[in-house]
Amino acid sequence: MDIETYDSSEKLNLSILFNLFLRNKKLLIAITTAGIVLSGIYSLLARKTWQGEFQMILKLPQNESISTEINLPFQNNSSTEFETNVEILKSRSLLLPVFENYKKEINKKIKYETTFEDWVKNNLEVNLKKGTKVIDIKYRDKNKELLLPVLKEISIAYQDYSKEISRKFYEDKIDFLSEYSNSVKLLNNDSDLILKLPNQDSILAEKIFQIKNQMLSLQRTYSANDEKIRSKKRQIDQLKIFVKNEVVNGINFEIIKQKALLRSVNRPWQFIKNPILLPEEVAPNKKTFVALGFLSGFLISCFMILLLERKKDLIYDIEDLQKYFSSSEFFVINPLIVDHSAQIFKLIVNKFLNSDVNKEISLIPLGDLKKNDLKRIAKDMNDIDKDINFVINDIYNSRLSNGQIIISQMGLISRKELSIFMDQLKLQGKPVPFIIVLNDSK
Numbered sequence: 001m002d003i004e005t006y007d008s009s010e011k012l013n014l015s016i017l018f019n020l021f022l023r024n025k026k027l028l029i030a031i032t033t034a035g036i037v038l039s040g041i042y043s044l045l046a047r048k049t050w051q052g053e054f055q056m057i058l059k060l061p062q063n064e065s066i067s068t069e070i071n072l073p074f075q076n077n078s079s080t081e082f083e084t085n086v087e088i089l090k091s092r093s094l095l096l097p098v099f100e101n102y103k104k105e106i107n108k109k110i111k112y113e114t115t116f117e118d119w120v121k122n123n124l125e126v127n128l129k130k131g132t133k134v135i136d137i138k139y140r141d142k143n144k145e146l147l148l149p150v151l152k153e154i155s156i157a158y159q160d161y162s163k164e165i166s167r168k169f170y171e172d173k174i175d176f177l178s179e180y181s182n183s184v185k186l187l188n189n190d191s192d193l194i195l196k197l198p199n200q201d202s203i204l205a206e207k208i209f210q211i212k213n214q215m216l217s218l219q220r221t222y223s224a225n226d227e228k229i230r231s232k233k234r235q236i237d238q239l240k241i242f243v244k245n246e247v248v249n250g251i252n253f254e255i256i257k258q259k260a261l262l263r264s265v266n267r268p269w270q271f272i273k274n275p276i277l278l279p280e281e282v283a284p285n286k287k288t289f290v291a292l293g294f295l296s297g298f299l300i301s302c303f304m305i306l307l308l309e310r311k312k313d314l315i316y317d318i319e320d321l322q323k324y325f326s327s328s329e330f331f332v333i334n335p336l337i338v339d340h341s342a343q344i345f346k347l348i349v350n351k352f353l354n355s356d357v358n359k360e361i362s363l364i365p366l367g368d369l370k371k372n373d374l375k376r377i378a379k380d381m382n383d384i385d386k387d388i389n390f391v392i393n394d395i396y397n398s399r400l401s402n403g404q405i406i407i408s409q410m411g412l413i414s415r416k417e418l419s420i421f422m423d424q425l426k427l428q429g430k431p432v433p434f435i436i437v438l439n440d441s442k
Contacts, residue, residue, distance in 0.1 A: 019316065023411070024305040031304065035297020039289045049283035052151040053138045055273040056158060058082060058128065061169040085165075086128045086135060090120050094161055098153045105146055124154075134272065140282065151275040159268035170262040174255055181251040187244060194240045197247045204246075208239045313414045318437055320415075321408065324422055325435055328406075332437045335373060342380065348434055349384045352403060359388045362398030363405050366421060367412030373438060377407060395424045404430055409438040 021028055060081060088094060099116050106112040114122075125138040139154065141147045187193055195205060215232035222229055315321055322330060331348070333341045352361060363378055374392050381390040391401070398404045413421075425432070 028301045031301035032297040035293040039293025043284045043286045043289035046284045047142045048281035050144045051140045051282045052147045052277045054275040056269045058133045058135050061166045089126050148277045162269040166265045174258045177255045189241050194244050314411050316410045328432050328435045330435050345381045360401045361390050361403045362393035362401040366406050366408035406435045
């Protein structure tokens, strides 16, 4: 199929579809309007949904170890930590008391059987704003009077949680440092592990290294029990003890510092927007409902139109009719345009005058045509020439006529009826030279 053929076929299909809906425009408009009206009424009668919201800065405690070489297993403020905390803010362990209080208040009016998970899923929204530490909390509810109290309870729960994670952070850090300090204290004073401890004086470490090299040089000359070697060994042990004590003191100082920070944990996460109730309801959205009503009404009407058209199976396209009468000559007239109709009738009458037919011609209606239209056509054709008598007949009675013309109108006969008509016409055995198709569109 070439491009031109495809384009013409596509235009033809669109034209058929357009005419189909145009013929049923009353049904289309009625059902679509009903959809708009019903959705509008529903949006007015449906219970309103209200929304409250607040914003907080998600500030996690930072890890400040005594040395970069000590690997402390605490938060590092990574994006994963922030995302984890956002999920915790929606968790049962944190919000179950709020839900239970809410459920208790609701049950005073109606029986409320929603689960905690459904309550969070349908009512609460907690999001971390991209590229920031700001958490955006939105809470929706149909009970306007309960919304702000619930929202405040949620904000208090979040504030308590923020203090709790800070407290736990410093407590865990103190416990870790205390255990680390004890493990350092348990090292033997002459252990070489002391030299591997972090946060030690590099000058002392260098001095110990130098003395050890001196002692190794002396061991080539003197025995291990020689006073010179023993003296160097005492110097090394004393410096190790000093290093060990310095590291322990540094850890203990850090413990004191962390305890001070623990005592100061009383500031929750900062609000940048306090809990508020939005002045307008957020649902139902009247414009959205009306749009959905229009769309659903339009689709339903289209479906019903297609269903009705399929059930009726009427012929609306003259090309479909021409397939059954391939040898007949078609004339399309508009009874409202008198001059045009008269010209067509004269042409048909003249063709019969020039033939040997003498002289009764049957006008056979195909479809449920109006009797007045048929009578007017017969009268107009008889007025042209009195030698030919045009009469309205059915197929059976027209067998005695000298000729026959079929008069039809699109949309008044189904394919099944046309098939029966064609069988009868075949049995009759007479040709149909002319077919007049009425088109009364203005």
